[in-house]
Amino acid sequence: MTVAPPQTSSPPLRIGDVARIVGTTPRTIRYYEEIGLLPDTQATRPPGQHRLYSEAEIERLREIIRLKRLTGVTLDELKTLIEAEEARATIRRELDDTEDPGRRRELLKRAVGHLDRQLELVDRRARELAGLQEELQARRRRVLTRLRELDKASV
Amino acid sequence: MTVAPPQTSSPPLRIGDVARIVGTTPRTIRYYEEIGLLPDTQATRPPGQHRLYSEAEIERLREIIRLKRLTGVTLDELKTLIEAEEARATIRRELDDTEDPGRRRELLKRAVGHLDRQLELVDRRARELAGLQEELQARRRRVLTRLRELDKASV
DNA sequence: TTGCTCCTCACGTCACGTGAGGTGGC
DNA sequence: TTGCTCCTCACGTCACGTGAGGTGGC
Numbered sequence: 001m002t003v004a005p006p007q008t009s010s011p012p013l014r015i016g017d018v019a020r021i022v023g024t025t026p027r028t029i030r031y032y033e034e035i036g037l038l039p040d041t042q043a044t045r046p047p048g049q050h051r052l053y054s055e056a057e058i059e060r061l062r063e064i065i066r067l068k069r070l071t072g073v074t075l076d077e078l079k080t081l082i083e084a085e086e087a088r089a090t091i092r093r094e095l096d097d098t099e100d101p102g103r104r105r106e107l108l109k110r111a112v113g114h115l116d117r118q119l120e121l122v123d124r125r126a127r128e129l130a131g132l133q134e135e136l137q138a139r140r141r142r143v144l145t146r147l148r149e150l151d152k153a154s155v
Numbered sequence: 156m157t158v159a160p161p162q163t164s165s166p167p168l169r170i171g172d173v174a175r176i177v178g179t180t181p182r183t184i185r186y187y188e189e190i191g192l193l194p195d196t197q198a199t200r201p202p203g204q205h206r207l208y209s210e211a212e213i214e215r216l217r218e219i220i221r222l223k224r225l226t227g228v229t230l231d232e233l234k235t236l237i238e239a240e241e242a243r244a245t246i247r248r249e250l251d252d253t254e255d256p257g258r259r260r261e262l263l264k265r266a267v268g269h270l271d272r273q274l275e276l277v278d279r280r281a282r283e284l285a286g287l288q289e290e291l292q293a294r295r296r297r298v299l300t301r302l303r304e305l306d307k308a309s310v
Numbered sequence: 311t312t313g314c315t316c317c318t319c320a321c322g323t324c325a326c327g328t329g330a331g332g333t334g335g336c
Numbered sequence: 337t338t339g340c341t342c343c344t345c346a347c348g349t350c351a352c353g354t355g356a357g358g359t360g361g362c
Contacts (some may be wrong), residue, residue, distance in 0.1 A: 016341060026342085031326060048333065048343055059208050070284050072227060108302045115295045118312070121156050122288050131226050136277060140270045147263045150256055171315060181316085187353060202358065203317055230351070317359065323352085331341070 012052035022062040029061070037064065037079055070123045081118060167207035177217040184216070192219065192234055228274045236273060 015026045029051075032038045038061065041051050053061070068078055098104060170181045184206075187193045195218065196206050208216070223233055253259060 007224055025327080027328085028326065030344095035325090039268070050334075050342055068281075069227065070287055072224065086359070089277070101305055105302065106303055108305070109296055111298045112295060112302070115291055115298065119288070119291050119295065122284060122291060125225070126284050127290060128221075129277060129284060132221055132225055133281060134275070135278050136270055136274050140267060140274065143263055143266045143270065147260065147267070150260055151265070153256070169316070180353080182354085183352065185318095191349090205360075225323055313362100314362090315359105317357105318358085320354100321356100322354075325350090327349070328347085330345085330347100331343105333341105335341090336338100 006071055012054050013058065015051045015053070018058055018061065021058060024065055032061075032064070032075075035075060035079075036076060039080060067118065067121075068145055071125050073121065081121075086093045165210055167209050168213065170208070172210045173213055173216065176228050177215060177220055179220055187219070187230075190230060190234075192237060218269060220260075222273065222276075226280050227277065236276075 013021075015029055019026045019029055029038070033041060033051075039060075047073065064078065064082060067073070067081065068075070073081065093105060094103075168176070170184055174181045174184055184193070188196060188206075200206065219233065220236060222228070222236065223230070228236065249258075249262060254261075
């Protein structure tokens with residue numbers, strides 16, 4: 001019973017390529033696996049063998065790293081946020097399987113909740129950054145004004 | 156020759172109050188002093204005596220911490236950025252003193268340069284954050300669309 | 311005088327960086 | 337076969353956290 005849908009899956013990549021693609025280092029990827037932020041490859045892989053990553057795993061890792069970089073959450077907080085992401089993946093698979101509309105509705109609502117939690121973090125950061133940005137721009141304008149006044153005076 | 160302009164200077168605060176105000180910890184402030192990011196109070200203060208901070212110093216510290224939090228620069232990078240800030244303070248004092256228009260112009264131009272470097276960092280971060288924000292919002296909309304479709308189907 | 315905050319070591323921790331020595335696939 | 341990347345320890349580092357023991361101002 002091979003029911004996998006026909007998909008053009010590109011070949012899995014090794015840790016070095018993945019690191020370059022998502023903008024990090026192999027060590028970081030291994031560390032995330034070590035603390036349980038990424039699925040444990042040790043279980044599915046003979047010790048000493050290379051780690052391999054699918055397109056989907058790479059995409060997921062990219063999101064994790066982006067969220068960390070841009071919001072500054074700790075890896076522990078990120079883990080709770082990502083367990084939500086993880087839940088989303090599970091939800092998707094279950095969604096494809098289930099026909100029960102009630103169940104589908106519940107799963108989708110949970111997905112919205114997870115996204116809302118991430119958006120809340122990102123929105124707050126965006127507001128803080130905008131505040132700093134405006135302040136720096138205001139200072140810049142004031143200095144430029146003084147420069148122009150200097151020009152006028154010297155004529 | 157007391158030429159200090161009449162200013163309503165509020166009394167200097169202690170490290171705990173300062174930390175609370177700028178949203179950090181006393182340990183962090185001491186650490187920043189230790190690595191040379193903040194001026195060395197050890198020089199001006201008998202060992203064992205309390206550190207005291209003026210309004211201006213607190214404002215400066217607030218900016219440092221904001222820049223760090225929101226751009227994610229390392230303390231070493233921040234130090235170079237802040238040496239620029241430091242330079243700005245010096246510039247301001249010199250500006251108040253000098254009458255030479257050529258000198259004034261040069262100092263002001265340097266100030267603009269320093270602000271531009273900080274703004275470049277902040278602008279890039281803001282763009283990255285906006286990208287992530289849009290992506291999360293798009294996902295959210297897609298899930299909501301699926302929820303509405305489910306509603307229609309169940310009617 | 312009693313709390314409270316401050317002080318200076320100094321060790322602990324988080325999130326990795328960086329070799330050290332060895333194995334595995336184009 | 338030769339590079340190159342990978343592997344697993346394991347110690348180092350950056351940016352602080354967290355007591356330990358002691359001193360100083362409302």
